[in-house]
Amino acid sequence: MHGLLLIDKAAGMTSHDVVRQVRRIYKTRKVGHGGTLDPLATGVLPVAIGDGTKVLQFLLAENKSYRATFQLGMTTDTFDSEGEILLQRPVPDFTSAELEQICVGFRGEIKQLPPMFSALKKDGVPLYKLAREGKSVPRELRQVTISRLEIIEFGSESVTIEVDCSKGTYIRTLVNDIGELFGCGAHLTALRRLKSGEFSIDECLTLKALQQLEQPASAVHSLDEALRNYPAAQLNPAAATALEFGIPPALEQVLTEKELFEGTLTRLQIDNKLAAVARYMPLRSKEKRGDFELIRVFVGH
Structure with missing residues (x-):
């Protein structure tokens, strides 16, 4: 069994909890997920099975979309409702225009400081383990891109937003930073991933629904479908044979539906069927054979 599942993760589970359940359902150890969701979060979690794990490197690089709800007036050590309360402050009265003005500053390319409660590592140790010991270590600012930040609804102390963002964006940090600009702090109370790359929540199954399927294999997307957002190039017989020996094809040996650009x-x-993932690089200097740089090959001699 090789391919990709699209799971609608439930709240209260870790992403690895989902992986463990999928291993039981499909009776295989070779399972991995394509982008960690905190236990608080729900929504799109791509889960790869068998050789599907070989495409995870491409899925992890994709943009994400979220719906987030946060409460103003309270900050926590984890930046969400699962952490310990650090500070409570009164929430000022604000208008939709004032809220929008604050959000403007978080659109586009921004710098984020990763939270201590995260899976990032310092000298091989996850930051969240250090945080649980009461330790804080220096972290480097990371550049991320917020391509959309839309206010969905708000009340006197609660705000719901939708965010389209680049990989590596911490919504908890975004919420904390918005709260600090308000001057009263904020923490995340609900988070739902609506999209991961090209995969939307409408395509996902809950674990419960997956367990109830008579044929769980019917829920598995092929490796080719898993990378459907990349343009396809069909190899002719000569190029197909050469690829099995690690030789990339020339442009005239492939049939494409759209023009390919360098890179x-x-x-x-x-x-x-998916045979390889490659970058179109006709002008590269190291490899003179063919017009593509092979990144991951799924066939072999």
Whole structure:
């Protein structure tokens, strides 16, 4: 069994909890997920099975979309409702225009300081383990991109937003930073991932629904479908044979539906099945054979 599942993760579970359950359902150890969701969070969690784990490196690089609700007036050590309260402050009266003005500053390319309660590592130790010991270590600011930050609804102390963002964006940090600009602090109370790359919440199954399927294999997307957002290039027979020996194809050996530009990640297909992921690089200097730089090959001699 090889491919990709689209799971709607429930609240209260870790992403690895989902992986463990999928291992039981499909009776295989080779399972991994494509982007950690905190236990508080719900929504889109791509889970790879078998050789599907070989495409995770591409899924992890994709943009994400979220719906987040946060409460003003209270900060916690984890930046969400699962942490310990650090400070409570009165919430000032505000208008929708004032809220919008604050949000403007978080659109586009911004710098974020990763939270201590995160899976990032310092000298091989996850930061959250250090945080639980009461330790704080220096972290470097990271540049992320918020391509959309839309106010969905708000009340006197609660705000719901939707965010489209680049990989590595911490919504908890975004909420904390918004709260600090308000002058009263804030913490995340609900988070739902609506999209991961091209995969939307409408395509996902809950674990309960997956367990009830008579044929769980019917829920598994092929490796080619897992990378559907990359343009496809169908190899001719000569190129297909050469690829098995690690030789990349020339442009004239492939059939594409759209024009490829230098640097484009491409699905190389044999008989409409994923054979490799490659970058179109006709002008590269190291490898003179073919017009593509092979990144991950799924066929071999």
